[in-house]
């Protein structure tokens with residue numbers, strides 16, 4: 001596969017549907033077989049817009065579940081660079097300050113690139129970059145419970161702020177922009193980020209791509 005075009009695999013679905021767990025499990029288990037030069041992983045969240053020019057109140061009020069919250073043009077450009085076998089400088093986003101940090105992570109081109117995020121199929125030019133499109137179809141009530149658990153622990157949010165954001169933005173944007181994008185998926189995965197059969201099937205496909 002050294003001379004062929006890298007394969008870009010998108011994993012999308014609702015917030016807390018298990019995208020991150022699913023893609024990191026595949027990454028971790030394959031990196032031990034094929035090494036870091038074989039597979040890389042990118043989070044769409046890293047491409048939330050830079051917002052240091054806004055006050056904290058303005059940042060808190062922003063709708064992070066609308067496609068406009070992301071700099072999809074930069075993500076598209078970066079995926080094209082990786083396909084051209086050039087490294088990228090991936091931004092680093094902070095959920096606490098709601099903006100990018102001053103850091104960047106260098107990602108080298110690899111034959112397999114996993115990309116995970118909520119709105120990967122919302123932009124036609126970005127969507128075109130993906131060779132395999134996966135949708136995590138986890139029931140929304142399960143996503144909400146997992147989001148509450150995760151965001152109180154990992155993103156330092158209060159229950160009140162999670163509920164308020166969920167009712168006003170997360171849920172309506174899911175029905176407007178995320179759920180309809182399931183129609184673009186090649187593969188729809190049930191049972192969340194621990195679906196072992198789905199993990200093994202995708203790993204098998206990736207191994208096949210690597211050796212072909």
Ligand SMILES: Nc1ncnc2c1ncn2[C@@H]1O[C@H](COP(=O)(O)OP(=O)(O)O)[C@@H](O)[C@H]1O
Pocket residue numbers: 013014015016017018019020021022146147150191192193194195
């Ligand atoms: N099938 C599952 N069973 C139990 N917990 C899960 C499952 N899938 C995901 N989780 C947990 O739910 C939370 C949200 O999952 P995550 O992968 O972060 O979602 P996403 O990346 O889609 O926002 C995490 O704490 C994760 O460990």
Ligand SMILES: O=c1ccn([C@@H]2O[C@H](COP(=O)(O)O)[C@@H](O)[C@H]2O)c(=O)[nH]1
Pocket residue numbers: 014015016020045048064065094095096098099117118170
């Ligand atoms: O500053 C921010 C940026 C994003 N969010 C929320 O994050 C999720 C997307 O991340 P997942 O890992 O897929 O859950 C999105 O629903 C935003 O609401 C945020 O709260 N603050």
